[in-house]
Amino acid sequence: MRRGVGGPRALEELIIGAKEDSFSGFFRLxxxxxxxxxxGALVFKDGEGMLANYRGPEDELEGSSSLPYLLELANDPATSIEARSFAFKSSTVDVDQLVRLFPEALVRDHELDPKVLYSSAIENVRATAEAPPAVDDEGLEIPLEDMDEEALAKGEELEKRITELEALRASLAADDEQLKDLQRENEELRNELKSIKDSSLSVVQYMQTRPKGKAAGTGLKIVDLMGTRERKFEEWKELKVAENLQAE
Known part of the structure; x- marks a missing residue:
């Protein structure tokens, strides 16, 4: 394994060296x-470029589309470059197996020719510079004259469907609020019913636990009142008998 750093023409020198040495392995940047x-990575077999890959914070590119980015990465002195060979007997990596596993990363050897490589990089930079600014989809409007009847009908159908879905969503939201109100009202009624039951139970408990024979607020025993009334009744009867005897 060999290590190095990036810089001007670093990738070009790696490719030329790989061809001269019939290198089988990969360069990792x-x-x-x-x-x-x-x-990024470039995989070679017997000096011929086979696979290319680039991965950044926002983009991941495979194959030919990754080469301009690999060139830019290799040109930066802050880039570290690692070269690993598959030629050693201890190596368990098979380039043919990698090709089968990552067909989307395939490159053609002529694409690694320095002239082709730099031309691709220049075209990539130019395309990026000339790309129109991103436009919000909501701001795009297709003139009616450029739309056929089928497209118009489909658009109207979609708008109608969207309106229906929005109305349905609003209805569901209203139903949800109504359900919440009913649940709150039901909970209040349950609490009120429980309060009434608890109050009734308290009265029953009071009636069951107070001293027997007492009338509320008097402190007199009911049996005493009944006895007093009976005695008065008996006295009244005796008085009547005495009055009758005197009359005879």
Whole structure:
């Protein structure tokens, strides 16, 4: 394994050296750490470029589309470059197996020719510079004259469906609020019913636990009142008998 750093024409020198040495292995390029890390890889077999990959914080590219980005990465002196060979007997990596596993990362060898590589990089930069600014989809309107009847009908159908869905969502929200109100009212009624039951139970408990024979607020025993009334009745009867005897 060999290590180096990036710089002007670094990638070009790596490719030329790989061809001259019939290199089988890969070059790993890396810059930064954590979320800002950028890395890429170029895989060779017998000096011929086979696979390419680039991965940044926002983009991950495979194959030919990754080459301009790998070139830019290799040109940066802050980039570390690692070269690992598959030629050793201890190596368990098979390039053919990698090709089968990552067909989307395939590159054609002529694309790694320095002239082609730099031309692709220039075109990539130009395309990026000339790209129109992003426009919000909501601001896009298609003139009616450019739309056929089928498209208009479909658009109206979609608008109608959207309106129906919005109305349904609003209705569901209203039903949900109504359900919440009913639940609150039901809970209040339950609490009120429980309060009444508890109050009734308290009265029953009071009646059951107070001293027997007492009338509320008098402190007199009911049996004493009944006895007094009976005695008065008996006295009244005796008085009547005496009056009758005197009359005879």
């Amino acid at each position: 890396q810059m930064g750490k954590g979320r800002n890390r950028i890395e």
